[in-house]
Amino acid sequence: MATPQHVEIDRSLRSSGIALAPDIPICQTDLPLDWYQEQFKPYAEEYMALPDRKPATVLPWMDRYIEPALDHFGDRIMLLAHYYMGGEIVKLVERYGGHVADSYQLALQTQLHPEKKVFVESAVHFMAEAIALLAAPDQEVWITNPKSGCTMEMMAKEFMIAPAFDRLQERYGDDLMVVAYMNTSGRVKALAGRTGGSVCTSSNAAAIMRWAIAQGRRIFFVPDQHLGYNVAAQVGIDPERIALLGAGHAGAEIEDDRWKALDRAQLILWGSFCGVHTIFKPRHVDHWRERGYSVVVHPESPRDVVEIADGSGSTSFLWNHVMDARPGARFAVGTEGHFVRNLREQAGQRGIEVVHLAEVPDEADGGCGCATMSRNDPPHLVAMLDLLRRGTPPDLNRVLPGDVVDEVTGARERLDLAGQRRVAADARRSLERMIAITESAAD
Numbered sequence: 001m002a003t004p005q006h007v008e009i010d011r012s013l014r015s016s017g018i019a020l021a022p023d024i025p026i027c028q029t030d031l032p033l034d035w036y037q038e039q040f041k042p043y044a045e046e047y048m049a050l051p052d053r054k055p056a057t058v059l060p061w062m063d064r065y066i067e068p069a070l071d072h073f074g075d076r077i078m079l080l081a082h083y084y085m086g087g088e089i090v091k092l093v094e095r096y097g098g099h100v101a102d103s104y105q106l107a108l109q110t111q112l113h114p115e116k117k118v119f120v121e122s123a124v125h126f127m128a129e130a131i132a133l134l135a136a137p138d139q140e141v142w143i144t145n146p147k148s149g150c151t152m153e154m155m156a157k158e159f160m161i162a163p164a165f166d167r168l169q170e171r172y173g174d175d176l177m178v179v180a181y182m183n184t185s186g187r188v189k190a191l192a193g194r195t196g197g198s199v200c201t202s203s204n205a206a207a208i209m210r211w212a213i214a215q216g217r218r219i220f221f222v223p224d225q226h227l228g229y230n231v232a233a234q235v236g237i238d239p240e241r242i243a244l245l246g247a248g249h250a251g252a253e254i255e256d257d258r259w260k261a262l263d264r265a266q267l268i269l270w271g272s273f274c275g276v277h278t279i280f281k282p283r284h285v286d287h288w289r290e291r292g293y294s295v296v297v298h299p300e301s302p303r304d305v306v307e308i309a310d311g312s313g314s315t316s317f318l319w320n321h322v323m324d325a326r327p328g329a330r331f332a333v334g335t336e337g338h339f340v341r342n343l344r345e346q347a348g349q350r351g352i353e354v355v356h357l358a359e360v361p362d363e364a365d366g367g368c369g370c371a372t373m374s375r376n377d378p379p380h381l382v383a384m385l386d387l388l389r390r391g392t393p394p395d396l397n398r399v400l401p402g403d404v405v406d407e408v409t410g411a412r413e414r415l416d417l418a419g420q421r422r423v424a425a426d427a428r429r430s431l432e433r434m435i436a437i438t439e440s441a442a443d
């Protein structure tokens with residue numbers, strides 16, 4: 001078995017370098033008109049009326065709205081997107097001076113750029129909220145589509161986690177500490193902060209877990225079970241001392257047998273997962289390795305895949321690892337489909353071949369993308385920026401600490417100012433702890 005290379009820490013905002021090709025469509029599929037908010041519909045209708053989706057057609061239409069907005073805000077605005085966005089939005093955000101990053105790098109931007117006052121994010125909601133949690137009072141965070149949620153986070157809302165946490169805390173008291181993956185709401189990050197725990201991302205999960213183990217307390221890791229199992233193996237937690245508490249335990253009683261496993265556990269995992277990353281199978285790894293490819297995967301993939309891969313790590317690790325390889329190298333990459341497509345385009349220009357790990361013959365699943373993140377498209381970016389310039393942005397798109405979003409309608413339940421401050425203060429403790437541990441591990 002190959003020795004996996006694991007996490008590295010990268011604090012930089014590195015350009016994807018992806019160029020818009022003149023003859024490649026900006027977006028392959030249009031969203032249905034009724035998926036847009038009322039105030040966004042006029043922009044979507046204009047977009048849909050364009051004769052095609054080629055850059056020569058779409059970009060002048062976008063420029064007409066976005067350039068006045070960028071002129072209006074000048075240096076005060078920052079556009080952000082995540083690597084998992086369809087290649088088109090990644091390219092467009094960079095074209096308009098924005099940045100593409102992973103969730104850790106995104107979360108740092110308000111603190112790294114106090115001169116920026118308006119942050120517009122094209123990605124999923126928890127990422128925008130993490131930016132908002134660390135924002136100063138004079139910095140605003142907006143999301144281009146509030147219906148863009150993370151399914152892993154949607155199976156670990158605070159109202160699901162809190163009853164299970166209460167039962168665990170009744171039994172274990174202050175021995176219990178919550179470590180929250182970045183893919184959680186601000187309220188769950190706040191729960192981690194209240195227990196003296198930390199947030200982590202896939203790029204720093206091992207460093208955070210080592211720190212948590214050193215505290216000598218029982219760790220309740222939420223929400224991704226697969227990242228939990230993978231990091232546990234990396235830092236040497238005995239599998240016999242890991243217990244799984246599924247999302248089905250949100251309101252249910254915990255059975256006697258399960259208590260026995262929980263009582264032994266050093267690490268308790270919440271049972272959520274990412275449907276995009278759990279399609280990978282050991283046979284995919286075998287298939288590509290037999291054909292001379294090096295296999296690298298994201299640690300949200302199942303343990304039996306990560307265990308036999310040549311390397312695993314965060315989104316930025318995967319990008320940099322492949323892009324830094326020698327021409328002629330060949331990689332099968334196990335992560336989100338849009339990311340792999342972008343990487344394939346970009347690495348191909350350097351003579352590096354990239355395939356999606358699940359793209360094997362006779363497989364129905366080959367290369368699925370994060371469908372919810374792709375709910376951000378050109379009309380969403382155009383409408384958000386134009387409405388901000390006009391001073392009439394919908395409140396639905398403003399992201400504040402503690403918001404609970406209904407991803408079907410985009411509606412949000414908002415705390416009063418005191419509640420927002422409480423959530424932000426508690427969540428910041430867990431985020432700032434993560435940053436401190438990560439930065440010291442990188443020194």
Ligand code: SF4
Nearest residue numbers: 150151152274276370
């Ligand atoms: S790829 Fe999976 S974990 Fe990442 S945002 Fe999409 S649903 Fe969430």
